[in-house]
Amino acid sequence: xxxxxxxxxxxxxxxxxxxxxxxxxxxxxxxxxxxxxxxxxxxxxxxxxxxxxxxxxxxxxxxxxxxxxxxxxxxxxxxxxxxxxxxxxxxxxxxxxxxxxxxxxxxxxxxxxxxxxxxxxxxxxxxxxxxxxxxxxxxxxxxxxxxxxxxxxxxxxxxxxxxxxxxxxxxxxxxxxxxxxxxxxxxxxxxxxxxxxxxxxxxxxxxxxxxxxxxxxxxxxxxxxxxxxxxx
Amino acid sequence: xxxxxxxxxxxxxxxxxxxxxxxxxxxxxxxxxxxxxxxxxxxxxxxxxxxxxxxxxxxxxxxxxxxxxxxxxxxxxxxxxxxxxxxxxxxxxxxxxxxxxxxxxxxxxxxxxxxxxxxxxxxxxxxxxxxxxxxxxxxxxxxxxxxxxxxxxxxxxxxxxxxxxxxxxxxxxxxxxxxxxxxxxxxxxxxxxxxxxxxxxxxxxxxxxxxxxxxxxxxxxxxxxxxxxxxx
DNA sequence: ACCGCAACCTGAACACGTTCAAGAAAGGCG
DNA sequence: CGCCTTTCTTGAACGTGTTCAGGTTGCGGT
Numbered sequence: 429x430x431x432x433x434x435x436x437x438x439x440x441x442x443x444x445x446x447x448x449x450x451x452x453x454x455x456x457x458x459x460x461x462x463x464x465x466x467x468x469x470x471x472x473x474x475x476x477x478x479x480x481x482x483x484x485x486x487x488x489x490x491x492x493x494x495x496x497x498x499x500x501x502x503x504x505x506x507x508x509x510x511x512x513x514x515x516x517x518x519x520x521x522x523x524x525x526x527x528x529x530x531x532x533x534x535x536x537x538x539x540x541x542x543x544x545x546x547x548x549x550x551x552x553x554x555x556x557x558x559x560x561x562x563x564x565x566x567x568x569x570x571x572x573x574x575x576x577x578x579x580x581x582x583x584x585x586x587x588x589x590x591x592x593x594x595x596x597x598x599x600x601x602x603x604x605x606x607x608x609x610x611x612x613x614x615x616x617x618x619x620x621x622x623x624x625x626x627x628x629x630x631x632x633x634x635x636x637x638x639x640x641x642x643x644x645x646x647x648x649x650x651x652x653x654x655x656x657x658x659x660x
Numbered sequence: 661x662x663x664x665x666x667x668x669x670x671x672x673x674x675x676x677x678x679x680x681x682x683x684x685x686x687x688x689x690x691x692x693x694x695x696x697x698x699x700x701x702x703x704x705x706x707x708x709x710x711x712x713x714x715x716x717x718x719x720x721x722x723x724x725x726x727x728x729x730x731x732x733x734x735x736x737x738x739x740x741x742x743x744x745x746x747x748x749x750x751x752x753x754x755x756x757x758x759x760x761x762x763x764x765x766x767x768x769x770x771x772x773x774x775x776x777x778x779x780x781x782x783x784x785x786x787x788x789x790x791x792x793x794x795x796x797x798x799x800x801x802x803x804x805x806x807x808x809x810x811x812x813x814x815x816x817x818x819x820x821x822x823x824x825x826x827x828x829x830x831x832x833x834x835x836x837x838x839x840x841x842x843x844x845x846x847x848x849x850x851x852x853x854x855x856x857x858x859x860x861x862x863x864x865x866x867x868x869x870x871x872x873x874x875x876x877x878x879x880x881x882x883x884x885x886x887x888x889x890x891x892x
Numbered sequence: 893a894c895c896g897c898a899a900c901c902t903g904a905a906c907a908c909g910t911t912c913a914a915g916a917a918a919g920g921c922g
Numbered sequence: 923c924g925c926c927t928t929t930c931t932t933g934a935a936c937g938t939g940t941t942c943a944g945g946t947t948g949c950g951g952t
Contacts, residue, residue, distance in 0.1 A: 446948075447900060472939060482902045484941080489900095493939065549785035554777050554844045561844055609890070612786045612793055620890050627886035634879065647866065654859035658841070658852050678918070679930060704909060714932045716911080721930095725909065 451489045454479045458486075458496040459503075467497070467543055494556065500540075501568040507536045509575055516578060522585035523633035529579050530603060530625045534610055534618070541618065545611045573600045588639040588648055594655055595636065602632065683721045686711045690718075690728040694775055699729070726790055732772075733790075733800040739768045741807055748810060754817035755865035761811050762835060762857045766842055766850070773850065777843050805832045820871040820880055826887055827868065834864065 445451075457479040461470040472493055476483040490496050508529075515528040537544055553559065561569075577596035580587070587595060606628075610621040639648045677683075689711040693702040704725055708715040722728050740761075747760040769776055790797065809828035812819070819827060838860075842853040871880045 445899085450900085471937080473937095483939090484903065485901050487940065545786050549781050549788070552784035553781035554846075556781070559844070612791070614786075624886070624890045627882075627889060631879070631882060631886070647863070650859075650863060654856070654863070657859060658856045677929085682930085703907080705907090715909090716933065717931050719910070 447489070450481065450485070454481060454486050454489060455496065455499055459499060462497070462543055463540065500544075504536055505568045505571050505575075508533050509571070511536055512575065516582055520582070520584050522580070522583035522636070523629050525579045525583050526576075526599065526632065527625060527629040529575065530606060530629065531622070533603060534606070534621055534625070537607070537610065538618065541610075548611050569600075572603070573597050576600050576603070585633075585636060586640060587636055588645075590652055591636075591639050591648060594652060598655070599632075602628070679721065682713065682717070686713060686718050686721060687728065687731055691731060694729065695772065699775055726788065730790060730797070732776075733797060736768055737800045737803050737807075740765050740804075743768055744807065748814055752814070752816050754812070754815035754868070755861050757811045757815050758808075758831065758864065759857060759861040761807065762838060762861065763854070765835060766838070766853055766857070769839070769842065770850065773842075780840075780843050801832075804835070805829050808832050808835070817865075817868060818872060819868055820877075822884055823868075823871050823880060826884060830887070831864075834860070 454475065458470070458475045461475055461478060464470075472483055472486060475496075476486050479486070486496075512529045512532040515532070516525060519525050519528065554561075556562065573596050576599040579599065580592070580595055606621065606625060609624055610618055613621045615621075638644055686707065690702070690707045693707055693710060696702075704715055704718060707728075708718050711718070718728075744761045744764040747764070748757060751757050751760065785791065786793075788794065793801075805828050808831040811831065812824070812827055838853065838857060841856055842850055845853045847853075870876055
């Protein structure tokens, strides 16, 4: 992790790809241009020229222009976690933690609103490797879900024991909904998205609390059964 | 509606555009090719050639390739309504009506699953006129919401009076969620989507019924307030 | 030192969506 | 009928993402 000169001990290690430096350089250049000019306005020729390589070389490392933004997921996810860390270390109340994490996510995304909006359309395509539901992006997705697991497990919330293991994924799904709204949100500073978060969190909090009530148990079970059924 | 030769009486009528026939011919050709070969595989040159016009002529009538699929919305919406008509005339139970309408919607979409999946990505882009939330497609959206208003008003369901006027839009939103799931659904015959409908409808039905309970009134109010806030 | 092979790199060429300057057809008006 | 304006039509040309036949480079084996 600290240096790559030593082959260490493992045998199945990727055999030190020669062009890793080139790969990273192209990626960095692309991300910079995307942020500077926007995704659609950045041509592959411009990326190649700016990075000092041939166009074809970019395609040697990345199957398509879309693949150049997968890094966006990873970076955003890491920033999200970092941005929420202080709050998660401090607060114990479930609603407060959830609210903070949702706001932190939008905080991270905000500088890239235009950029993000443009490429979210490609993410929505089922066949795209960029879809948050696709197998190709399962790693950042799992990381994102883990963040919401942290929200729950570090809190004092009392949750139905059957619901508890499923809840992080549900919270992540809710977050995806917030992001979807945010992408379409044209209000100044995406203020409406902030209102959505502030309004939805207490409702989620209450619903989670109610899940333990004996009278609502059948409904909880029904919801859980539905979730398990439709999950691929 | 039956003939277009007579100028009838109205004055503000669109002054009989000359190329309406050409426009329709291009549209029909495009839709046919989309269904035959898929959206991405159908080139504008192929559409123009097949329709017997120059490629530039297609752009005279339609601003872009995407605009050629707006018809898909309208047609699907009409088919959906027609497909649900018999059930809506027969049944009075809210859950039965809702379930039938949701299934009818998927029935209509099913033959175009691959095609629909391909173009839903463009619909997801906020700036696209094809977005179901955009102003450009407000007409088919309103028609779709009206269908769910019919579901509610023709039923014997007892609903909180404050919730009632908002419910059709919420049901449409739920339908959009079902469609989103359906687009990503790779199970044989999209069977999972059918399970989602069958599982979600009873839950919606119960939630709607509970909205009238005095103890839940504050929550109902809160939900309604949130909806009104975040609606553009 | 040399060979062979895989990894890496090149840029012209291709197919596509889209634009545009130019023209043809149709309608109104004297 | 002749003229003008609006509507419609054309196809070459542009910029884009992507491909590919062919080069170059580095490295292990002899």
